[in-house]
Amino acid sequence: MTEWSPDVWNDLLQRYSRPLAIYAAQFCSEAEDIVQDTFLELFRQPSPPENLSAWLYKVVRNKSISARQSRKRRDRYEQIKKQTRESWFEENPENQLDARLITSQLRELPDGQREVVVLRLWSNLTFTEIDDLTQSSSSTCHRLYQTAIDELRKQAGIPCPNSNP
Numbered sequence: 001m002t003e004w005s006p007d008v009w010n011d012l013l014q015r016y017s018r019p020l021a022i023y024a025a026q027f028c029s030e031a032e033d034i035v036q037d038t039f040l041e042l043f044r045q046p047s048p049p050e051n052l053s054a055w056l057y058k059v060v061r062n063k064s065i066s067a068r069q070s071r072k073r074r075d076r077y078e079q080i081k082k083q084t085r086e087s088w089f090e091e092n093p094e095n096q097l098d099a100r101l102i103t104s105q106l107r108e109l110p111d112g113q114r115e116v117v118v119l120r121l122w123s124n125l126t127f128t129e130i131d132d133l134t135q136s137s138s139s140t141c142h143r144l145y146q147t148a149i150d151e152l153r154k155q156a157g158i159p160c161p162n163s164n165p
Contacts, residue, residue, distance in 0.1 A: 016053075
């Protein structure tokens, strides 16, 4: 680790952070993170680089290009997955549910509700197991589940089996 005083680190950050972020932004959208990672890497160096400015810009450039390539790969992968995404429901002509519609509606639920429904219906977890996983109470998990199921039924036009028509 490079032994520089906090004042030296502060001066380096003041001098280089903004210009490095502007430089990184031409390559990727994670410019601030790239600059932070670069300074962390500098901090871990056993001795200061000979040409500090050149070293900082080179590291920022390499990290930025890698981040951009990673983003492109991730976006391509997500596009492929989106196009080939399987329905969460099995198509069954006897079933009154439209699997695509319910899948779409499930995706529109708030994260907490969707998570509980998926864990309960597709993973067969109990509410106690779900509360351990999500660090919520089992009553909260049950409430989220019931709210989500009620919303899905309402959107699908399916009355609650316990209600009077």
